Every structure is written in C-alpha cells, then in structure tokens.
Amino acid sequence: MVERDYAMEAKVEERPAIRVEAPAVPKKKEGDLPVEQNELKMKASDVNLWYGEKQALFDVNLEMFDQSVTALIGPSGCGKSTFLRCLDRMNDVIDGVRITGDIRLDGEDIYAPRVDPVQLRARVGMVFQKPNPFPKSIFENVAYGPRIHGLCRSKAEFEEIVERSLTRAGLWEEVKDRLQEPGTGLSGGQQQRLCIARAISVNPEVLLMDEPCSALDPIATAKIETLMDDLKKNLCIVIVTHSMQQAARVSQRTAFFHLGKLVEVDDTTTIFTNPTDQRTQDYVTGRFG
Amino acid sequence: MQAYLPDVFDTALFGLLADDAPEAIAQRVAADPGIIGKTVSVLFPVSPPVAELAKGKTPKVLNSRFTPEQIKVFDAMEDKGLLRTPFNWELFFNADSRFPERAGLAGAITGSFYALMVCFLLSFPIGIAAAVYLEEFAPKNRFTDLIEVNINNLAAVPSVVFGLLGLAVFLGYFGLPRSAPLVGGMVLSLMTLPTIIIATRAALKAVPPSIREAALGVGASKHQVMMHHVLPLALPGILTGTIIGMAQALGETAPLLLIGMNAFIPSVENMGLLEPATSLPTQIFSWADSPERGFVSRTSAAILVLLGFLVVMNLIAITLRQMFQRKW
Ligand SMILES: Nc1ncnc2c1ncn2[C@@H]1O[C@H](COP(=O)(O)OP(=O)(O)O)[C@@H](O)[C@H]1O
Ligand SMILES: [Mg+2]
Numbered sequence: 187m188v189e190r191d192y193a194m195e196a197k198v199e200e201r202p203a204i205r206v207e208a209p210a211v212p213k214k215k216e217g218d219l220p221v222e223q224n225e226l227k228m229k230a231s232d233v234n235l236w237y238g239e240k241q242a243l244f245d246v247n248l249e250m251f252d253q254s255v256t257a258l259i260g261p262s263g264c265g266k267s268t269f270l271r272c273l274d275r276m277n278d279v280i281d282g283v284r285i286t287g288d289i290r291l292d293g294e295d296i297y298a299p300r301v302d303p304v305q306l307r308a309r310v311g312m313v314f315q316k317p318n319p320f321p322k323s324i325f326e327n328v329a330y331g332p333r334i335h336g337l338c339r340s341k342a343e344f345e346e347i348v349e350r351s352l353t354r355a356g357l358w359e360e361v362k363d364r365l366q367e368p369g370t371g372l373s374g375g376q377q378q379r380l381c382i383a384r385a386i387s388v389n390p391e392v393l394l395m396d397e398p399c400s401a402l403d404p405i406a407t408a409k410i411e412t413l414m415d416d417l418k419k420n421l422c423i424v425i426v427t428h429s430m431q432q433a434a435r436v437s438q439r440t441a442f443f444h445l446g447k448l449v450e451v452d453d454t455t456t457i458f459t460n461p462t463d464q465r466t467q468d469y470v471t472g473r474f475g
Numbered sequence: 476m477q478a479y480l481p482d483v484f485d486t487a488l489f490g491l492l493a494d495d496a497p498e499a500i501a502q503r504v505a506a507d508p509g510i511i512g513k514t515v516s517v518l519f520p521v522s523p524p525v526a527e528l529a530k531g532k533t534p535k536v537l538n539s540r541f542t543p544e545q546i547k548v549f550d551a552m553e554d555k556g557l558l559r560t561p562f563n564w565e566l567f568f569n570a571d572s573r574f575p576e577r578a579g580l581a582g583a584i585t586g587s588f589y590a591l592m593v594c595f596l597l598s599f600p601i602g603i604a605a606a607v608y609l610e611e612f613a614p615k616n617r618f619t620d621l622i623e624v625n626i627n628n629l630a631a632v633p634s635v636v637f638g639l640l641g642l643a644v645f646l647g648y649f650g651l652p653r654s655a656p657l658v659g660g661m662v663l664s665l666m667t668l669p670t671i672i673i674a675t676r677a678a679l680k681a682v683p684p685s686i687r688e689a690a691l692g693v694g695a696s697k698h699q700v701m702m703h704h705v706l707p708l709a710l711p712g713i714l715t716g717t718i719i720g721m722a723q724a725l726g727e728t729a730p731l732l733l734i735g736m737n738a739f740i741p742s743v744e745n746m747g748l749l750e751p752a753t754s755l756p757t758q759i760f761s762w763a764d765s766p767e768r769g770f771v772s773r774t775s776a777a778i779l780v781l782l783g784f785l786v787v788m789n790l791i792a793i794t795l796r797q798m799f800q801r802k803w
Contacts, residue, residue, distance in 0.1 A: 276688070276692070281615060304694050304696045308693070311693065312688075318686060318688065320690070321708065330690075330693060330695075334703075335694060384693060385692065385693065387693075
C-alpha cells in the first residue's frame with residue numbers, strides 16, 4: 187500500500203500542473219479541439235429552482251459537451267451543487283423543491299413526465315463530495331449498478347464488468363487481490379476511485395462530480411485528475427470544484443456561478459485569463475470567494 | 476423407609492411426605508414393576524411445612540404443625556442423612572399444580588412463548604412496515620404529523636389500558652377465546668408496536684444520507700435503496716429495539732390478567748394458541764397470591780426465572796448493538 191503511494195507520487199511529479207499553485211493557466215494540449223466542436227450532450231435552459239420559498243437558481247443556461255470536462259466554480263452556497271443535482275434529478279428526492287426551465291440530454295427533456303429518474307440516473311452517473319462506498323465488499327460495490335439494471339447474467343460477466351470498471355477507475359491493480367474486502371476499508375482516495383468505478387460500471391454517458399477531491403490529499407487528488415483526463419475520452423464530465431487550480435487543470439470549459447446565477451461560461455483559458463465579467467475576474471484572481 | 480425408621484408410626488411418617496407421595500410411588504411401580512417386593516430407595520418430596528423445617532426456617536420446638544412423633548421422625552431422618560434439598564428441576568418441567576412442591580413453570584413458559592411468538596409475528600413486520608412508510612414514503616402533512624404524535628404517545632400509555640382495550644375489542648367485539656395466547660400476543664403487540672416503530676425510525680434515520688445518495692446515484696429505485704441498503708444497515712438497531720420491546724412484553728402482567736391469561740394449567744399437553752394458558756408474570760401473580768407457604772419459595776424461583784429471561788434478552792440486544800456498531 188504505502189509503497190504504491192510513493193510510486194504514484196513519482197508519477198505525479200511528472201504533472202506540471204500540481205506544482206503550479208497560483209495563477210493557474212491551463213495549457214492547451216496538442217490535439218485538443220475547441221470543445222464546441224464536440225457533440226452537445228446536455229443543455230440547461232432557463233433553469234430556476236426553489237427550495238421551498240427560497241430561490242437557489244436563477245435562469246441558468248448552460249451547455250455541456252461530450253468528451254470534455256465542464257467545471258462549475260463559484261463561492262460556497264452559490265448553487266453549484268444544486269445545479270449539478272438538477273442534471274440527474276437528484277433534487278427530486280428532496281421535499282419542497284420546485285424546478286422550472288428545461289434540461290435536455292441528447293435533446294430529450296429529462297423532466298418530461300415519461301422519463302423515469304431511475305433510468306436517467308443510469309445514464310447520468312454521480313460522484314459525491316465525500317467518498318461514499320456501500321458498506322459491502324469492493325466487488326459488490328461495483329457490481330451493484332449492473333445488477334439492478336440487469337446488465338449481467340453470469341458470474342463471469344459480473345467479474346468482467348467489475349474488472350473493466352476498476353481498471354478504468356485506476357484501482358484494479360491496487361485491489362484485485364482483495365475484492366471481497368469491504369470497500370469502506372480502503373483509503374480515502376481509493377474509496378473515491380471505487381465510487382468512480384461504481385458510477386461508470388453502468389456505462390453512463392455523463393458523469394457528474396461534486397467536489398470529488400475536496401476530502402482527499404494532493405496525491406489522491408492528482409490520481410483522480412489523471413483519471414478524469416482518461417474518462418473524458420468517452421464521457422461528458424461535469425465537475426464542481428472549489429479549487430480554481432483544479433478547474434484550470436482538468437476542464438475545457440468553465441462556468442462561474444454567483445448567488446444562484448450563472449455569471450459567465452467560456453473556454454477555461456478565457457475564463458482564467460480574459461473573463462468578461464468583473465465578478466469572474468475578482469473571483470479567479472482570488473479577490474473574493 | 477420402614478426399615479430405616481422402625482420405631483415410627485405409618486401415619487406420622489406419611490404426614491411428613493407430600494400429599495401426592497402415594498401417587499409418586501404408584502407411578503414408580505407402574506414404570507418399573509420389577510421393584511415390587513424388593514427394598515429400593517426412593518426420594519419423595521416432603522410436604523411444605525417439612526421443607527421449611529429442613530431449611531431451618533421454622534423452629535422445631537413448640538411447632539403446632541407437627542406432633543412430637545413427627546419431630547422425632549424428622550430428627551431421625553436428619554441424623555441419618557435422609558433429608559436432602561436438591562435443586563428441584565420440576566420447577567421447569569412441571570406445569571402448575573395445587574401442591575407447591577409439584578408446581579412448575581412449564582405451563583407458564585410455554586404460554587409466554589406462544590404469546591411472545593404471536594406478538595413478534597404481528598408487531599415485527601407491521602412495526603417495520605409502518606416505520607419505513609412514515610420515515611421514507613409518507614407525505615409530510617397534518618395527518619401524518621397526527622399519526623406521529625399518536626405513536627409517540629402510545630408508547631407511554633399504561634399497559635392496563637391496552638389490556639382493557641384487548642378485552643373490549645378482541646374478546647368482546649371479535650369474540651376470540653378467553654385466556655388464549657393468541658389474544659395475549661395480540662394485546663402485547665399493541666404495546667410493542669410503538670416501541671418497535673420508534674426504534675426502527677431511529678435506526679433508519681441513523682443510516683447516513685450519503686448511502687442513500689450513492690444508491691440513488693447509480694440508478695436504484697427508492698424501493699431498492701430501501702431494501703438493499705437502508706434496511707440492512709438499520710437492521711441491528713431494529714432488532715435491538717424489537718428485543719427490548721419483546722422483553723417488556725414478556726414482563727407485562729396487567730393486560731394478560733385482564734384477558735384472563737392466568738388460567739390454571741396443570742399440564743402442558745393441551746396447550747395451543749387458542750387454548751387457555753398462563754404466562755410467566757401472571758403465574759408469579761397467582762403464586763404470590765396463594766395462601767400456601769410453599770408457594771412463597773416458588774414465587775421467588777419464578778421471579779428469578781423471569782428475570783433470567785429478561786437479562787438474557789437484554790444481553791442479546793446489547794451484543795447485537797455492539798457487534799454492528801457503525802461499520803460505514
Ligand atoms: N436541501 C436544501 N434545502 C434548502 N436549501 C438548500 C438545500 N441545499 C442547498 N440549499 C441552499 O441552496 C443554496 C445553494 O447551495 P449549494 O448548491 O449546495 O451551493 P454550493 O454547492 O455552490 O456551495 C445555498 O444557499 C443553500 O443554503
Ligand atoms: Mg456544494
């Protein structure tokens with residue numbers, strides 16, 4: 187275990203991004219096309235949301251593209267999590283939530299009456315702020331999603347999907363000998379990657395991540411960021427993050443939220459170097475937030 | 476016996492033995508006819524006053540219950556080591572009897588067992604279902620608030636009230652048989668239901684929301700979240716609450732007295748859910764009320780047995796709670 191962590195640390199050193207803490211300017215990697223050329227995956231139009239009497243989102247319009255990472259940044263309580271949870275209808279289970287507007291996945295309104303939120307959540311996976319593996323075995327954690335959706339019939343199929351998901355989540359090598367041990371016994375970073383494996387085990391098209399690294403140390407964070415780079419090759423990822431460096435490192439587009447409103451959305455590079463709105467400017471330069 | 480104590484009159488001797496000693500001889504002979512004509516040693520229960528004498532609880536001199544000859548016989552028996560005070564296992568294997576030295580708890584234990592079984596089978600599923608509904612599925616409105624307040628109040632209602640309710644509803648209205656463990660269990664389940672519901676709701680609340688979110692996040696339905704994740708995690712808490720509720724029910728006397736579950740049961744053979752029965756606490760009540768001195772020690776013994784059961788049940792509850800404490 188410990189040795190592995192050191193091994194990963196060495197790898198981390200190769201990533202320049204982690205050393206640059208302040209003015210984080212993302213470098214355009216070679217071969218990265220402007221994401222607007224990717225397929226539009228999700229589109230939120232005029233989304234308003236109320237918790238009881240209190241309005242938490244005001245007319246949010248946001249487009250999220252396939253095979254790219256969209257980062258949501260903004261000060262605490264500005265509605266980033268709330269917006270993210272609209273995208274897989276997790277707010278449905280909260281009492282007294284009212285939503286207006288229109289959110290589309292592949293052009294299909296996800297709030298239409300005939301859409302089953304349960305089916306939707308198989309297409310739109312979610313990773314939470316605090317790693318929350320089930321108090322079951324590692325294997326069972328990953329196999330649960332495919333099981334309830336009837337994706338596998340035989341034991342071999344389960345084993346295959348578990349191995350594939352854990353490999354994609356970069357965890358297979360570390361846990362392949364102890365799949366029957368409880369997932370809660372892993373370290374924080376491993377737990378979070380287990381949660382990612384669990385989320386991608388049902389082949390979602392969109393992966394929502396709500397501050398997935400805020401409870402993790404820098405090494406574990408770096409692993410997850412590498413992972414996101416890989417995952418985005420066949421996923422649309424939307425990530426809420428508190429760390430501007432992280433947004434700069436992992437995302438192609440960044441949306442800045444303030445007091446429930448979407449202030450500005452653009453290429454990550456533009457947001458961090460040349461934002462239009464004064465508030466965005468103040469936030470990314472650390473003047474408030 | 477005559478051989479051991481040649482200078483004793485028969486009548487004086489038999490006065491010392493329990494009233495049913497002749498029956499005991501008859502049974503022994505019937506079981507093993509070969510002993511007729513031989514001299515065998517047989518242990519007889521002595522009559523209650525003698526038992527007290529043997530335990531030194533009453534004085535030997537000037538004891539008006541015994542003739543001087545009987546005292547002489549008693550002394551002779553004591554000298555020869557013929558009196559023993561072994562543990563009387565009949566306490567567990569005999570049913571009730573008019574004779575304290577023959578009376579046992581088998582009937583009471585069986586009756587309590589039946590009643591608790593009925594109580595468990597009713598209150599466990601209904602209690603969990605009610606708690607799950609109220610906690611997870613019920614809309615929050617005036618009506619469910621009212622139900623909540625009522626459940627919390629029901630837990631505090633004195634048991635005698637439940638007894639009367641059972642008497643009026645189950646016996647009076649539905650015409651179920653008197654004294655039956657079925658009715659006893661139903662009345663007890665009225666009392667344990669609030670306990671189980673409250674314990675279950677607490678256990679459900681204690682399951683961290685992150686587990687529910689995790690399950691919802693991979694596309695589990697509300698029902699699956701409940702059955703696959705929340706209930707299994709809450710189960711230790713639910714079981715603890717249930718066992719504590721059952722332990723309360725086991726010790727409950729008043730409601731059982733009111734529905735007549737203090738019948739005189741001389742044999743466990745005919746006991747059933749619909750037959751008259753007695754139970755541990757009501758047996759204690761009846762024995763404590765008996766005029767015979769011998770029932771004093773029976774009562775104490777029965778109380779110890781009841782307390783023993785309660786201690787064991789509570790220990791199980793505590794062990795469960797510690798075994799499953801917070802594994803997330
Ligand atoms: N379940 C809820 N009930 C009521 N208000 C909520 C709830 N969740 C969040 N809020 C409120 O909505 C606003 C946005 O919260 P959130 O989306 O969690 O912010 P962020 O994730 O950007 O920090 C906050 O003012 C918060 O108090
Ligand atoms: Mg948040």
